[in-house]
Amino acid sequence: MASNGNGTDFEFNTKPDGLPKINTKTAEMCKDDTAPTVKVSNIEELHALQRKKASAPTTPRNATPKSSTPRSNLSEEERQKQQMQSVSASLASLTRESGPQVVKGDPARKRSPPKSVVAPRLDISDSALKFTHVLYNLSPSELYEQAIKFEKGSFITSTGALATLSGAKTGRSPKDKRVVKEETSKDDLWWGKGSPNIEMDEETFLVNRERAVDYLNSLEKVFVNDQFLNWDPENRIKVRIISARAYHSLFMHNMCIRPTPEELEDFGTPDFTIYNAGQFPCNRYTHYMSSSTSIDLNLKRKEMVILGTQYAGEMKKGLFSLMHYLMPKRGILSLHSGCNMGKAGDVALFFGLSGTGKTTLSTDPNRQLIGDDEHCWSNNGVSNIEGGCYAKCIDLAKDKEPEIWNAIKFGTVLENVVFEEHYRDVDYTDKSVTENTRAAYPIEYIPNVRLPCVGPHPKNIILLSCDAFGVLPPVSKLTHSQTMYHFISGYTALVAGTVEGVKEPTATFSACFGAAFIMLHPTKYAAMLAEKMQQHGATAWLVNTGWTGGSYGVGTRMKLAHTRKIINAIHDGSLLEAEYVQTPIFNLAVPTEVNGVPSETLQPQNAWSDKKQYNDTLKKLGGLFQKNFEVYADYKVGGDSNLTEKILAAGPRLE
Numbered sequence: 180m181a182s183n184g185n186g187t188d189f190e191f192n193t194k195p196d197g198l199p200k201i202n203t204k205t206a207e208m209c210k211d212d213t214a215p216t217v218k219v220s221n222i223e224e225l226h227a228l229q230r231k232k233a234s235a236p237t238t239p240r241n242a243t244p245k246s247s248t249p250r251s252n253l254s255e256e257e258r259q260k261q262q263m264q265s266v267s268a269s270l271a272s273l274t275r276e277s278g279p280q281v282v283k284g285d286p287a288r289k290r291s292p293p294k295s296v297v298a299p300r301l302d303i304s305d306s307a308l309k310f311t312h313v314l315y316n317l318s319p320s321e322l323y324e325q326a327i328k329f330e331k332g333s334f335i336t337s338t339g340a341l342a343t344l345s346g347a348k349t350g351r352s353p354k355d356k357r358v359v360k361e362e363t364s365k366d367d368l369w370w371g372k373g374s375p376n377i378e379m380d381e382e383t384f385l386v387n388r389e390r391a392v393d394y395l396n397s398l399e400k401v402f403v404n405d406q407f408l409n410w411d412p413e414n415r416i417k418v419r420i421i422s423a424r425a426y427h428s429l430f431m432h433n434m435c436i437r438p439t440p441e442e443l444e445d446f447g448t449p450d451f452t453i454y455n456a457g458q459f460p461c462n463r464y465t466h467y468m469s470s471s472t473s474i475d476l477n478l479k480r481k482e483m484v485i486l487g488t489q490y491a492g493e494m495k496k497g498l499f500s501l502m503h504y505l506m507p508k509r510g511i512l513s514l515h516s517g518c519n520m521g522k523a524g525d526v527a528l529f530f531g532l533s534g535t536g537k538t539t540l541s542t543d544p545n546r547q548l549i550g551d552d553e554h555c556w557s558n559n560g561v562s563n564i565e566g567g568c569y570a571k572c573i574d575l576a577k578d579k580e581p582e583i584w585n586a587i588k589f590g591t592v593l594e595n596v597v598f599e600e601h602y603r604d605v606d607y608t609d610k611s612v613t614e615n616t617r618a619a620y621p622i623e624y625i626p627n628v629r630l631p632c633v634g635p636h637p638k639n640i641i642l643l644s645c646d647a648f649g650v651l652p653p654v655s656k657l658t659h660s661q662t663m664y665h666f667i668s669g670y671t672a673l674v675a676g677t678v679e680g681v682k683e684p685t686a687t688f689s690a691c692f693g694a695a696f697i698m699l700h701p702t703k704y705a706a707m708l709a710e711k712m713q714q715h716g717a718t719a720w721l722v723n724t725g726w727t728g729g730s731y732g733v734g735t736r737m738k739l740a741h742t743r744k745i746i747n748a749i750h751d752g753s754l755l756e757a758e759y760v761q762t763p764i765f766n767l768a769v770p771t772e773v774n775g776v777p778s779e780t781l782q783p784q785n786a787w788s789d790k791k792q793y794n795d796t797l798k799k800l801g802g803l804f805q806k807n808f809e810v811y812a813d814y815k816v817g818g819d820s821n822l823t824e825k826i827l828a829a830g831p832r833l834e
């Protein structure tokens with residue numbers, strides 16, 4: 180006899196000619212009611228219960244400044260409809276003059292045909308008969324699932340980051356960037372020699388736009404991110420990014436400012452839209468195209484089209500170009516710099532080209548991080564343009580860069596890294612895919628972040644240069660005109676690295692430490708910087724994060740620990756009090772002592788064993804600076820012609 184503990188017994192009815200038959204005394208079956216049961220009638224309902232009503236992914240609530248516009252009192256249904264109409268309008272073909280039929284949500288979750296949310300179409304084409312599903316502002320978890328299910332090369336690493344591949348392109352393609360020459364902006368923009376703005380006409384832009392839109396509309400689903408740029412509430416820009424890959428959507432989720440659910444409700448029409456059709460090439464028979472990659476910026480239409488490259492940095496830096504146009508028009512200086520703030524409220528900017536240390540050095544356990552790469556300097560102070568950081572990961576070590584190391588966790592996009600197959604431990608030394616391995620994480624993954632990411636006027640301006648010639652001093656204090664000279668020059672020298680046997684460093688001069696992103700003539704930004712520095716009494720420094728004791732191949736890279744000591748001495752004001760000596764050729768003021776840094780390394784010639792070699796290399800670099808600056812000799816910086824003269828005189832002298 181058995182009891183089910185509920186008093187409902189059953190017994191065996193034994194028949195002489197067969198197996199015993201089980202008889203239950205009541206109609207009730209055995210049931211396990213020790214745990215409560217789910218209130219669903221089928222498995223679909225059970226799965227539906229698992230997911231609570233969606234809310235938008237947000238930056239921590241207290242981080243975003245309150246929006247001044249009142250919330251609309253639309254019904255949820257009406258609001259969703261408007262949202263999808265807006266996306267449909269963004270994706271509209273300009274030749275068929277209508278947007279695609281769009282529907283919100285993952286196609287995998289829909290069983291019956293969705294109802295169209297846009298008005299019936301006038302034209303009949305195959306694309307008009309299908310729906311494009313819009314995955315709107317998905318959360319990192321949802322994007323992980325999309326990536327892992329549908330994108331080859333997506334993996335979860337042992338620390339929870341999403342490892343992904345950017346495809347054939349693992350870096351930016353500056354030669355494939357085009358800017359539309361149109362009447363609203365053409366007179367403001369910098370064209371011609373040295374300029375990053377390679378022109379394109381309006382018609383050709385539309386050809387590429389149509390190509391991108393048709394590609395995106397041909398897909399079953401697209402990702403749409405509606406987000407913000409710039410933490411300064413008065414100069415915030417609304418951006419929409421339409422992309423085909425979950426990787427791209429998560430990257431921008433991390434890199435742009437994440438709206439709160441309330442801000443998203445009131446988002447309305449974006450100020451700028453990116454069409455990222457990176458998996459699809461441009462047509463090389465199209466006028467102005469010189470490869471199958473094209474990144475096209477149209478300031479009049481407020482649009483950017485990406486074809487033929489999946490490198491995500493292209494979107495982030497594309498928006499930075501936009502800000503380099505929009506902000507100066509409002510009297511705000513856009514800066515390719517990192518930025519942090521000390522306990523005393525002292526703000527430092529870190530200018531530098533790629534790989535010189537903006538991200539590494541602005542991430543400092545003793546200071547609040549404002550941002551690692553893109554900022555604005557207005558009359559109110561500084562503000563970060565972005566909501567995330569994009570750190571280089573090659574040779575990343577936990578002991579040297581613990582904050583960045585720890586930021587590589589769930590939610591972080593890890594591009595082009597190599598990991599062990601089973602445990603998924605990342606090998607940061609592995610360059611098999613590229614040397615430009617990257618991690619993109621929301622800025623609040625850095626523990627001592629300053630939210631909102633704004634600060635007062637900068638006290639120190641640090642110009643970073645990775646001098647692979649090894650002749651620039653580890654640190655020097657700049658005069659006002661030297662600052663302008665070095666800012667306009669934008670020097671760095673990296674090693675070729677990837678090419679076997681290449682030992683010779685190549686000098687790169689990139690105006691304003693970001694020539695690839697500026698839209699106006701470099702002297703416009705330089706004049707603004709000069710004015711702001713003078714007005715707020717900032718001090719500028721040139722810091723060499725590159726080689727010491729010889730050029731690449733002979734010398735060694737400056738120890739990160741030493742560079743950090745130098746930076747600390749700048750921040751705490753002690754370096755301002757130091758004794759200085761002047762260097763030959765460049766006439767730089769070099770401190771004789773810095774706490775924690777071996778004094779013999781401060782004077783670069785002392786660190787070189789071959790003095791003649793040092794002098795020759797120094798002269799060689801001086802000559803390269805002079806040659807680069809020739810093009811600026813005819814330009815005026817600001818209204819003060821004295822300043823232009825002084826800047827020209829502040830460069831190296833070869834006597």
Ligand SMILES: Nc1ncnc2c1ncn2[C@@H]1O[C@H](COP(=O)(O)OP(=O)(O)O)[C@@H](O)[C@H]1O
Nearest residue numbers: 533534535536537538539571724737738739742
């Ligand atoms: N002395 C140094 N100062 C700064 N960075 C250094 C130094 N030595 C090595 N590095 C490495 O150089 C790289 C600097 O890159 P990063 O900070 O990402 O540059 P950026 O943000 O300017 O593109 C990092 O990988 C960092 O670990």
Ligand SMILES: C=C(OP(=O)(O)O)C(=O)O
Nearest residue numbers: 351492532533534552569
């Ligand atoms: C994303 C980039 O920025 P940085 O290397 O300065 O971090 C880039 O230049 O492609």
Ligand SMILES: [Ca+2]
Nearest residue numbers: 515532533552
């Ligand atoms: Ca950069």
Ligand SMILES: [Mn+2]
Nearest residue numbers: 537538552569
């Ligand atoms: Mn960086």
